[in-house]
Amino acid sequence: MSIVGERIKKYRELKGWNQHKLAKALKKSGKAVISNWETGRNDPSLAELRMMAEIFDTTVAQLVGEVPMLEEPREQYIMIKKDDLIDLQRKALELEADRINNLKEQLEQAQKSGETADTPES
Template sequence: MTTLGERLKKCRNTAGLSQNVLAIALNKKGRATISGWENNRSDPSLSDLRKVAEILKTTVSHLMGETPMFEEPRENYTIIKKDDLIELQRKALEREEEKNKSLAEELGKSRTPEEKK
């Protein structure tokens, strides 16, 4: 399981920011604060964590490890409720079944009487 520091570092690197740039964006005196967080020597305050999440275009829950860490940019993913996903899958299966029935009917109509035997 990854730590807050590891997730923070990965998100920072994905965003293409140095520790120094992140520190400046957070109005910190230097990169030592960010380094301390990433090396799990200290923890950011909730206020700092919120700012970090906003800057890195992620969520506090993601940084805290409550949601999965995406290897690709977040815009390649959609978060959907489990029940909604199940409903979409059910509808897709129903449509596929209807399509198969329609094709079977068309196939049955196109057969010659001898082929139907």
């Protein structure tokens, strides 16, 4: 099986389609065409790869193995610059540190209140 064939099969399965449904979407005569692609007996044309990339919401580069394949449909992902992601992580850590400090202060106040209540009154 070729990389292209493996990718076509994987994207088809991720979409929940059988070979017949993909063949119909591509206006092919039958599922044998898809089977031949997936097993590496034949390769799809560039035009067919473009149609499949559109159907699978991916790129031709991913279908032919030039870039890593996303295991889930692309709508599950967003693109963000590395520096923006680092800034978001830093802000999240700062907020979490503030939340922890607030909880510590509340705990200390509760403990002081408990100590005051436990001391016998004169």
